Amino acid sequence: xxxxxxxxxxxxxxxxxxxxxxxxxxxxxxxxxxxxxxxxxxxxxxxxxxxxxxxxxxxxxxxxxxxxxxxxxxxxxxxxxxxxxxxxxxxxxxxxxxxxxxxxxxxxxxxxxxxxxxxxxxxxxxxxxxxxxxxxxxxxxxxxxxxxxxxxxxxxxxxxxxxxxxxxxxxxxxxxxxxxxxxxxxxxxxxxxxxxxxxxxxxxxxxxxxxxxxxxxxxxxxxxxxxxxxxxxxxxxxxxxxxxxxxxxxxxxxxxxxxxxxxxxxxxxxxxxxxxxxxxxxxxxxxxxxxxxxxxxxxxxxxxxxxxxxxxxxxxxx
Amino acid sequence: xxxxxxxxxxxxxxxxxxxxxxxxxxxxxxxxxxxxxxxxxxxxxxxxxxxxxxxxxxxxxxxxxxxxxxxxxxxxxxxxxxxxxxxxxxxxxxxxxxxxxxxxxxxxxxxxxxxxxxxxxxxxxxxxxxxxxxxxxxxxxxxxxxxxxxxxxxxxxxxxxxxxxxxxxxxxxxxxxxxxxxxxxxxxxxxxxxxxxxxxxxxxxxxxxxxxxxxxxxxxxxxxxxxxxxxxxxxxxxxxxxxxxxxxxxxxxxxxxxxxxxxxxxxxxxxxxxxxxxxxxxxxxxxxxxxxxxxxxxxxxxxxxxxxxxxxxxxxxxxxxxxxxxxxxxxxxxxxxxxxxxxxxxxxxxxxxxxxxxxxxxxxxxxxxxxxxxxxxxxxxxxxxxxxxxxxxxxxxxxxxxxxxxxxxxxxxxxxxxxxxxxxxxxxxxxxxxxxxxxxxxxxxxxxxxxxxxxxxxxxxxxxxxxxxxxxxxxxxxxxxxxxxxxxxxxxxxxxxxxxxxxxxx
Numbered sequence: 001x002x003x004x005x006x007x008x009x010x011x012x013x014x015x016x017x018x019x020x021x022x023x024x025x026x027x028x029x030x031x032x033x034x035x036x037x038x039x040x041x042x043x044x045x046x047x048x049x050x051x052x053x054x055x056x057x058x059x060x061x062x063x064x065x066x067x068x069x070x071x072x073x074x075x076x077x078x079x080x081x082x083x084x085x086x087x088x089x090x091x092x093x094x095x096x097x098x099x100x101x102x103x104x105x106x107x108x109x110x111x112x113x114x115x116x117x118x119x120x121x122x123x124x125x126x127x128x129x130x131x132x133x134x135x136x137x138x139x140x141x142x143x144x145x146x147x148x149x150x151x152x153x154x155x156x157x158x159x160x161x162x163x164x165x166x167x168x169x170x171x172x173x174x175x176x177x178x179x180x181x182x183x184x185x186x187x188x189x190x191x192x193x194x195x196x197x198x199x200x201x202x203x204x205x206x207x208x209x210x211x212x213x214x215x216x217x218x219x220x221x222x223x224x225x226x227x228x229x230x231x232x233x234x235x236x237x238x239x240x241x242x243x244x245x246x247x248x249x250x251x252x253x254x255x256x257x258x259x260x261x262x263x264x265x266x267x268x269x270x271x272x273x274x275x276x277x278x279x280x281x282x283x284x285x286x287x288x289x290x291x292x293x294x295x296x297x298x299x300x301x302x303x304x305x306x307x308x309x310x311x312x313x314x315x316x317x318x
Numbered sequence: 319x320x321x322x323x324x325x326x327x328x329x330x331x332x333x334x335x336x337x338x339x340x341x342x343x344x345x346x347x348x349x350x351x352x353x354x355x356x357x358x359x360x361x362x363x364x365x366x367x368x369x370x371x372x373x374x375x376x377x378x379x380x381x382x383x384x385x386x387x388x389x390x391x392x393x394x395x396x397x398x399x400x401x402x403x404x405x406x407x408x409x410x411x412x413x414x415x416x417x418x419x420x421x422x423x424x425x426x427x428x429x430x431x432x433x434x435x436x437x438x439x440x441x442x443x444x445x446x447x448x449x450x451x452x453x454x455x456x457x458x459x460x461x462x463x464x465x466x467x468x469x470x471x472x473x474x475x476x477x478x479x480x481x482x483x484x485x486x487x488x489x490x491x492x493x494x495x496x497x498x499x500x501x502x503x504x505x506x507x508x509x510x511x512x513x514x515x516x517x518x519x520x521x522x523x524x525x526x527x528x529x530x531x532x533x534x535x536x537x538x539x540x541x542x543x544x545x546x547x548x549x550x551x552x553x554x555x556x557x558x559x560x561x562x563x564x565x566x567x568x569x570x571x572x573x574x575x576x577x578x579x580x581x582x583x584x585x586x587x588x589x590x591x592x593x594x595x596x597x598x599x600x601x602x603x604x605x606x607x608x609x610x611x612x613x614x615x616x617x618x619x620x621x622x623x624x625x626x627x628x629x630x631x632x633x634x635x636x637x638x639x640x641x642x643x644x645x646x647x648x649x650x651x652x653x654x655x656x657x658x659x660x661x662x663x664x665x666x667x668x669x670x671x672x673x674x675x676x677x678x679x680x681x682x683x684x685x686x687x688x689x690x691x692x693x694x695x696x697x698x699x700x701x702x703x704x705x706x707x708x709x710x711x712x713x714x715x716x717x718x719x720x721x722x723x724x725x726x727x728x729x730x731x732x733x734x735x736x737x738x739x740x741x742x743x744x745x746x747x748x749x750x751x752x753x754x755x756x757x758x759x760x761x762x763x764x765x766x767x768x769x770x771x772x773x774x775x776x777x778x779x780x781x782x783x784x785x786x787x788x789x790x791x792x793x794x795x796x797x798x799x800x801x802x803x804x805x806x807x808x809x810x811x812x813x814x815x816x817x818x819x820x821x822x823x824x
Binding site: 194195 | 348648650659664665666671679685692693725735
């Protein structure tokens, strides 16, 4: 009996570690069998395009979650940054200048979030909600609810272009993945982010500058939001006031889904990538199969609950 | 003691085994409990004491074995099952909700006195007071939140609560771990009072002197097995230690060359803050300086100032003839003053980090190199391995998360963490709390070695024998001031206690 129990525990630990990955492979197989068009290079490039923003904002949220905080402003900040980039371009600024403006807007909001949380001491849930609302207000103040037009070809190239046959968004995903992966795994500030998230008091007692680290982390989140905003608008071809906010919940979902990949309950870049691919695949597959749009929500919701539920199982025992 | 003759067995446990992934936590444990006895369970960390009592309390499920309550076989699957059988487990953290009122906590888990749908608060308060008075807690106002009271009061309140629920068997897991000796006495009085009423008490402790003080019988566990159960009057502390460690432990406190060198290493001059008044003392090179005092006597507060956690209002800290100044923990660490804080789980370690990551946490920045500065993992592992060897830290490998280590090994990791920096002054706050006897001795040996290598060590403890055994000189704090400095060789427990209670000195 003892042996059997041990076997079960082993299976459960396998399931916890590789369950999400196995489920992703299964889903890909099922979609491929049901619809041959799904399993093609063109469609994979499609998925990459569709998940670019989701992944970038997912990484942004991952940084906040690693700190032990949450950022509810990412969608609004991305929206505002993207729209102001479009506006800048419409005013005649170059594409690189427009992108720079978006990044600066994102960075500013990130710094403000960090300041409110680390220095003033507001809970991140409320601080980011407040700043997010301000960003939302600024979006509508500027646009009056109407889309901003005037994007140039080379701006939209970020979402639609190709470099020697490979879509630019795929390259963007790759670059951001590599930087974040390296940063969180191999540098001291990356490890410090984990430390302050796991145990702020012990981190402080170990001489870490918890406040500065937290501000830095939120600054990175903000910067990524700026980048995300640029890609959103480049994809749409204009500055849509309502495009940003919709990403918030999916970005949180992606990060949590990622925490169930390989490591039980730890947020990490590779996990977030898998999470984004998983949600992207489901949405893409259901669309190709002509399943009614609303089912996507139900499918992603269930996926999130099952994956996170599995990872949480047996946690209480410890 | 007439217990030996009466001996009605209220609880009998036979051949209980429990396996966790990777460890056999309990193996064929046999245990019996008489009516009205206080039964101590002793053992090193990881001996299986907590696992065992948690099975009795229904918090962990056993793999095999039987439990008999009043000679009837019973199954305990949940905490509720245990409560129904009259078995009550008092958590290490008391299982109270600190923000809620005493009376609310009292009724948590049962029904409030209710008329129609409305809580009858006046009855609730009155009933709670009646129970509190029974245990001499008449100073506790049931209208105030639990957080308002001291840990000892909260703990006795928890026991009171269990008693009011017709508990016949009380299980206490290290109840004195966070209590001062004064508070401990209050607790013990309450326990003896319950014992007189026929309650049986199971009592886990790390402090062996408490066994002879209060227990009737003692069961010693080692590696998940019961090694010995005997009447306390028939056994010596020496043999308990022998059973616990499986080997003879001669001296608990290792000997060290006590000769003081003439150089003054650290001077504290006119140190003043909100919580301490005008502290002055010198520490000589080659000595371990002890600091003792009751809770809130200023001992921990002083340590926090010395290590840059809290700000100092005025005063000077002079290290090897140089005055040093710092504004926060980081600067204090840079100057070489490090604090091993009281609570290793909350303040000392990142429990979800590995042994290696915790060891190099404080020097991570210095371990980075190259373009896109990244952590030199090989160097980090090398440093960690050195400490694992030097302190014989028991780990599966250095990538094991520290939360899976025993308390003693965790504390060794905390020490490694600081020793990997260029520490000159090491301040230890209750460094051996909750650590088994053998590991305590190891830690004392480590401290001796460090001090011989020229480190300044300040050791804060609330255990008088420890401070007497380990330190050269002892500073006693009382109400925020340094009541006196005693030489360990020329003083005794009684004198120290008198200073601690402000009856002598200053």
